[in-house]
Amino acid sequence: MARAEEVNPNPSGFRLLSDSQLEQIHLASLEILRRTGVRVHDAEALELLAAAGCVVTDGDLVRMPPGVVEEALDKAPSRIVLCSRTGEPAMYLEAYRSYFGTGSDLPNTLDLETGERRPSVLADVEQTARLVDSLPNVEFVMSMAQASDVPAATSDRKSFLAMLTNTIKPIVFTAWDEHGLADIIAMAQTVAGGRDELALSPFLFAYLEPTSPLQHSDVVMRKMMMMIDHGLPFVYAPGPVEGASAPITSAGSLAMANAEILSGMAIAQLKKPGTPVLFGSGSGPLDMRTALATYSSPEFMHHCMAMAELGHYRYNLPVWGFSGCSDSKLADHQASIESTIWILWTALSGANLVHDLGYVESGLTCSYEMIVLCDEIVSYVRRLMDGFQITPETLALDAIDEVGPGNDYLGHAHTRRHFRQVWQPRLLDRNTYQSWEAADKPTAFGTAREIAQQAIEEHQCDPLPGGMLEELQAIVAKADAKL
Amino acid sequence: MSDLLKSLQEAILTIDEETALKVTQELLDSGMEPEEILESGMTEALLELGRRWNCGEAFLPEVVAAAGIFERCSAIVEPALMAKADRKVSDKAIIATVKGDLHDLGKNIVGAMMKTVGLEVHDLGKNVPTEKIIEAVKELQPKLIGLSALLTTTMPEQENVIKALEEAGLRSAVKVMVGGAPVTQEWADRIGADGYAPNAPEAVRVALELTQVAA
Numbered sequence: 001m002a003r004a005e006e007v008n009p010n011p012s013g014f015r016l017l018s019d020s021q022l023e024q025i026h027l028a029s030l031e032i033l034r035r036t037g038v039r040v041h042d043a044e045a046l047e048l049l050a051a052a053g054c055v056v057t058d059g060d061l062v063r064m065p066p067g068v069v070e071e072a073l074d075k076a077p078s079r080i081v082l083c084s085r086t087g088e089p090a091m092y093l094e095a096y097r098s099y100f101g102t103g104s105d106l107p108n109t110l111d112l113e114t115g116e117r118r119p120s121v122l123a124d125v126e127q128t129a130r131l132v133d134s135l136p137n138v139e140f141v142m143s144m145a146q147a148s149d150v151p152a153a154t155s156d157r158k159s160f161l162a163m164l165t166n167t168i169k170p171i172v173f174t175a176w177d178e179h180g181l182a183d184i185i186a187m188a189q190t191v192a193g194g195r196d197e198l199a200l201s202p203f204l205f206a207y208l209e210p211t212s213p214l215q216h217s218d219v220v221m222r223k224m225m226m227m228i229d230h231g232l233p234f235v236y237a238p239g240p241v242e243g244a245s246a247p248i249t250s251a252g253s254l255a256m257a258n259a260e261i262l263s264g265m266a267i268a269q270l271k272k273p274g275t276p277v278l279f280g281s282g283s284g285p286l287d288m289r290t291a292l293a294t295y296s297s298p299e300f301m302h303h304c305m306a307m308a309e310l311g312h313y314r315y316n317l318p319v320w321g322f323s324g325c326s327d328s329k330l331a332d333h334q335a336s337i338e339s340t341i342w343i344l345w346t347a348l349s350g351a352n353l354v355h356d357l358g359y360v361e362s363g364l365t366c367s368y369e370m371i372v373l374c375d376e377i378v379s380y381v382r383r384l385m386d387g388f389q390i391t392p393e394t395l396a397l398d399a400i401d402e403v404g405p406g407n408d409y410l411g412h413a414h415t416r417r418h419f420r421q422v423w424q425p426r427l428l429d430r431n432t433y434q435s436w437e438a439a440d441k442p443t444a445f446g447t448a449r450e451i452a453q454q455a456i457e458e459h460q461c462d463p464l465p466g467g468m469l470e471e472l473q474a475i476v477a478k479a480d481a482k483l
Numbered sequence: 484m485s486d487l488l489k490s491l492q493e494a495i496l497t498i499d500e501e502t503a504l505k506v507t508q509e510l511l512d513s514g515m516e517p518e519e520i521l522e523s524g525m526t527e528a529l530l531e532l533g534r535r536w537n538c539g540e541a542f543l544p545e546v547v548a549a550a551g552i553f554e555r556c557s558a559i560v561e562p563a564l565m566a567k568a569d570r571k572v573s574d575k576a577i578i579a580t581v582k583g584d585l586h587d588l589g590k591n592i593v594g595a596m597m598k599t600v601g602l603e604v605h606d607l608g609k610n611v612p613t614e615k616i617i618e619a620v621k622e623l624q625p626k627l628i629g630l631s632a633l634l635t636t637t638m639p640e641q642e643n644v645i646k647a648l649e650e651a652g653l654r655s656a657v658k659v660m661v662g663g664a665p666v667t668q669e670w671a672d673r674i675g676a677d678g679y680a681p682n683a684p685e686a687v688r689v690a691l692e693l694t695q696v697a698a
């Protein structure tokens with residue numbers, strides 16, 4: 001297998017774990033699958049696993065020989081390309097290329113006008129999608145909001161349609177079950193012009209999750225099988241909560257989560273070799289004082305970094321990531337601190353498809369302002385990660401000699417040639433006190449809010465081809481009629 | 484209080500299972516009434532731990548472990564309790580994560596915490612169909628049902644359980660408490676639940692309130 005660093009080296013050189021530590025995790029995961037096993041609540045998956053040589057007892061407890069797992073891993077592709085709705089390549093999920101996007105399904109939203117926390121509505125899905133469509137550094141969308149103003153049973157289709165009509169950027173989606181998923185795939189095939197076109201140039205990507213500890217639920221298995229049948233990519237990312245549904249120690253939770261992913265990977269590759277599956281997981285400790293799952297902690301970040309390194313160095317698989325999310329209740333200092341650390345850390349990890357920008361209150365509330373602030377942080381961090389070049393031109397020995405000791409570089413041609421390469425903030429303030437005061441003392445939060453409001457009012461997303469919207473709406477209406 | 488009773492409390496508070504089990508047996512052998520061991524020894528210790536947790540002095544893993552020890556000490560005094568005609572039985576509670584929902588952490592924690600106030604908790608698991616809950620109510624005759632739902636799509640199941648209780652003529656016999664991250668007091672009111680709590684300590688407070696009213 002070609003190793004990732006031969007394609008695109010780790011630009012910062014940062015490593016959390018050594019190759020031999022990654023191997024320890026891998027071996028521990030194989031041992032979990034051999035000794036403890038996983039529960040698989042799906043007849044087809046059980047059949048595939050048994051036929052491959054796994055031991056099935058107690059109805060649905062599957063214990064796996066290491067060879068079955070490692071053979072499956074070899075079959076998974078090392079890259080996934082996601083396209084825009086219009087079929088242009090948008091994201092190369094490979095090597096250390098990181099792409100950032102929002103998250104999904106938040107029951108609450110901080111209202112953009114009043115700042116108050118209120119139940120999320122379908123308009124929030126539309127508006128966050130339009131906002132992302134306008135932002136330069138956020139490359140994909142998720143629903144952000146879990147719409148409370150439409151019937152819950154078909155809200156997944158409506159969210160998907162709301163995203164389709166408000167952005168051309170790739171869509172990472174969740175579906176309640178295989179019925180919702182079938183409708184979403186039908187909509188996407190309509191847009192892409194057929195099943196094969198969509199499979200070759202997918203603009204959608206499913207977020208699927210095993211149930212920790214060590215369970216593959218019936219619903220998620222049915223969804224996975226359907227994605228595989230249609231040749232479409234997905235992530236199968238566990239969300240174990242350390243100390244509750246996983247060991248409290250980072251190493252133990254990592255080994256267990258990895259076992260969940262690898263067993264899911266085996267099912268996927270047994271079903272159809274070559275199935276595109278993104279690798280990764282998100283896990284942090286339960287706060288033992290409040291009994292709540294946290295979204296920003298050094299331990300959560302360790303987990304994601306280790307997962308990225310397993311993907312890059314052990315498995316040669318593209319990687320799923322978390323970023324820009326916070327336990328704060330508001331788009332405030334805490335949210336900015338947590339989001340900044342997250343984004344910098346994730347960029348260092350080289351995770352490829354990085355979600356959850358704009359999440360506050362531990363995955364329960366959507367903040368428009370944080371999406372905009374995260375866009376700025378991503379821009380800043382990308383510039384950091386790019387580093388700088390050292391060439392005769394950038395070493396500037398001629399300019400240094402021409403200017404000589406004591407003079408300045410302001411008027412020199414070398415400065416004119418290069419000053420535009422200096423990173424410029426869109427939102428962070430660099431004004432003098434006086435001009436800042438004259439502009440009504442803007443804050444980063446206030447500017448972020450204005451950018452969001454303006455995008456929602458003015459930004460135009462490329463429309464769907466004529467007549468297509470009606471076709472898509474008909475699919476949703478049919479689902480509604482069955483309610 | 485006897486020194487032995489004190490050391491039982493101490494053993495539970497410090498999660499020393501071996502000593503707790505040993506001392507429980509010793510107390511019983513010494514002729515102490517099983518009620519007194521249960522109430523003044525074991526339950527007091529758990530209540531104290533709950534108080535400590537509420538003010539941030541104890542942590543969840545300690546509380547859950549202590550609840551486990553409580554259960555195993557109970558098993559020792561139980562035969563003696565059963566043998567008595569005028570025994571006072573502890574209130575029963577059922578908890579479940581509703582149908583279609585696989586999120587069970589919150590339910591597990593709430594269940595473990597409810598044990599700390601002496602409720603006998605029966606956990607029906609996750610993704611539990613309404614019929615199964617109704618069956619359990621008929622069989623166990625609990626004072627309280629706790630229903631957990633973490634998804635917008637599964638919250639209506641909480642309402643379905645309440646309706647099914649009405650249809651089965653069981654509604655007035657049992658208090659219904661709902662919870663889960665997206666669940667709110669307004670939702671609880673709307674579906675006619677008797678109680679709601681946003682987190683485990685509150686859940687325990689509400690559970691006590693509801694079972695005492697029902698008493």
Ligand code: B12
Pocket residue numbers: 104105106107146174175176207208209210211212213219238239240241245290291292293361362363364583584585586587588589590592593628629630631632633634635636660661662663664665679680681682683684686
């Ligand atoms: C871990 C997790 C999972 C795990 C669950 C594993 C497990 N064994 O439980 C997995 C990965 C399986 C999962 C799956 C999904 N999840 Co999920 N998940 C979470 C997450 C991150 C944490 C939940 C948790 O365990 N918290 C810790 C516990 C201790 O807290 P708690 O459950 O809230 O419980 C406390 C209180 O609510 C209260 N309480 C709870 N129950 C009760 C009951 C009573 C009676 C009372 C009084 C109180 C009470 O007390 C508890 C302790 O203080 C939340 C985000 C969040 N912050 O809540 C999303 C979240 C709940 N999930 C969500 C979604 C959308 C899904 C999926 C649909 C995603 C998908 N890709 O398909 C699937 C659905 C699967 C299914 N059918 O159930 C959404 C729900 C949105 C909505 N309202 O509809 C959330 C909010 C995240 C998000 N924004 O996307 N998830």
